[in-house]
Amino acid sequence: xxxxxxxxxxxxxxxxxxxxxxxxxxxxxxxxxxxxxxxxxxxxxxxxxxxxxxxxxxxxxxxxxxxxxxxxxxxxxxxxxxxxxxxxxxxxxxxxxxxxxxxxxxxxxxxxxxxxxxxxxxxxxxxxxxxxxxxxxxxxxxxxxxxxxxxxxxxxxxxxxxxxxxxxxxxxxxxxxxxxxxxxxxxxxxxxxxxxxxxxxxxxxxxxxxxxxxxxxxxxxxxxxxxxxxxxxxxxxxxxxxxxxxxxxxxxxxxxxxxxxxxxxxxxxxxxxxxxxxxxxxxxxxx
Numbered sequence: 001x002x003x004x005x006x007x008x009x010x011x012x013x014x015x016x017x018x019x020x021x022x023x024x025x026x027x028x029x030x031x032x033x034x035x036x037x038x039x040x041x042x043x044x045x046x047x048x049x050x051x052x053x054x055x056x057x058x059x060x061x062x063x064x065x066x067x068x069x070x071x072x073x074x075x076x077x078x079x080x081x082x083x084x085x086x087x088x089x090x091x092x093x094x095x096x097x098x099x100x101x102x103x104x105x106x107x108x109x110x111x112x113x114x115x116x117x118x119x120x121x122x123x124x125x126x127x128x129x130x131x132x133x134x135x136x137x138x139x140x141x142x143x144x145x146x147x148x149x150x151x152x153x154x155x156x157x158x159x160x161x162x163x164x165x166x167x168x169x170x171x172x173x174x175x176x177x178x179x180x181x182x183x184x185x186x187x188x189x190x191x192x193x194x195x196x197x198x199x200x201x202x203x204x205x206x207x208x209x210x211x212x213x214x215x216x217x218x219x220x221x222x223x224x225x226x227x228x229x230x231x232x233x234x235x236x237x238x239x240x241x242x243x244x245x246x247x248x249x250x251x252x253x254x255x256x257x258x259x260x261x262x263x264x265x266x267x268x269x270x271x272x273x274x275x276x277x278x279x280x281x282x283x284x285x286x287x
Contacts, residue, residue: 003034007042011049018045018173019147026173028073028117032124047073047173055082058178066181070140072119072174076103076131079118091185095138098188098206102134105192105201119174122156125166127253128201128221132160136226137190137206137218138183144172151175156226163224163253186210189277191270192221195258202258203267207274209234215278217243217271222263223251234279237272244268 009027012018020026023042027033033044054074060066070079080103086096105128106112121131122142135156142159144152146169156177159167168174187209192201203222209215217229217240229243244267252260 003038003041003044005039005042006044009044009046011046013049013051015050015145018047018050020045020171028120029075029115031112031116032120052176054078060181067184068179070118070177070179072117072123072176074118076106076113076116076118076121079103080113094187095184098137098190099134101190101192102130105130105133105204118177122159122177123166123168123174125160125162125164125225127163127224128204128257129160130201132156132226133201133204133206133218133220135177135179136160136220136228137188137208137216138179139216140177140179140183142177143175144168145175146173147171153178157218157228160225182210183208187278189274191273193266193270200257203263203270205267205270205274207271207278209278217274219244219247219267219271222253222258222267223247224253225251227251235275237275240271240275241268244271 010017021043023040024045025033025038025041027044027046028048050073052071052073054071055078056069058067058069079099083096083099086092103113106116118131118135121129122135125132140156142154142156144154146152152172154167161167189207191205193203194200195202201221204220206218207215208218213233215231215234219227219229227247229240231239235243247264249260252264254260254263
């Protein structure tokens with residue numbers, strides 16, 4: 001869509017040049033920005049001019065445990081490229097499959113991967129945001145830069161506060177999302193469901209089993225913000241069902257892609273399937 005009201009696009013080369021002026025907005029991929037009228041905007045600030053590395057592998061001595069630092073401007077295609085080789089690595093094959101599955105959850109075609117950015121998708125805060133599902137399940141932390149030179153770190157599960165709302169304060173710029181090594185070595189199972197075969201995700205459940213035996217189930221798309229269900233060990237089916245049933249009514253999301261009561265029901269079904277994939281029937285995990 002043409003943004004006819006725009007008067008210009010700035011391409012900053014330094015962070016000092018990247019802060020917004022009156023009636024400006026940050027531009028990364030623009031897959032959403034250009035899809036909706038923006039009559040209030042007069043200018044865009046193209047963050048890709050800052051040249052942030054899309055994906056950085058962090059050494060253990062930096063305190064991130066050998067994890068990943070994903071730039072806000074990293075496209076979905078770049079994240080897929082950075083993790084594709086992990087598919088043959090037994091230690092990280094599961095997280096590679098999770099990244100690919102979340103990328104597939106994007107509405108429209110794979111061409112969107114080349115434009116849509118991880119940070120942009122998270123900052124939109126939409127329930128069906130595929131990168132919200134991914135980063136919430138990975139326990140990612142959002143690094144936010146403030147105009148006064150400060151840095152604030154917030155878990156993605158706390159950054160997204162509702163349908164289209166976030167805890168990003170006025171003037172704050174999302175710089176990166178950091179993921180610990182433990183998350184990259186965990187085992188994952190994911191289920192998604194849409195009301196129509198090619199429709200927007202109406203429910204996404206990601207199960208995670210860590211090396212220490214702890215399990216976490218993350219619910220997105222069906223809820224207005226990520227809901228995390230933690231367990232100290234493999235839950236039983238009844239325990240998991242009770243946890244899903246305990247999600248409060250005001251968290252379930254409703255729109256033309258599915259009513260709230262239907263989303264609540266199918267989330268329970270998907271969660272049970274995720275549990276079966278993670279643990280099977282061994283040791284009574286699914287009893």
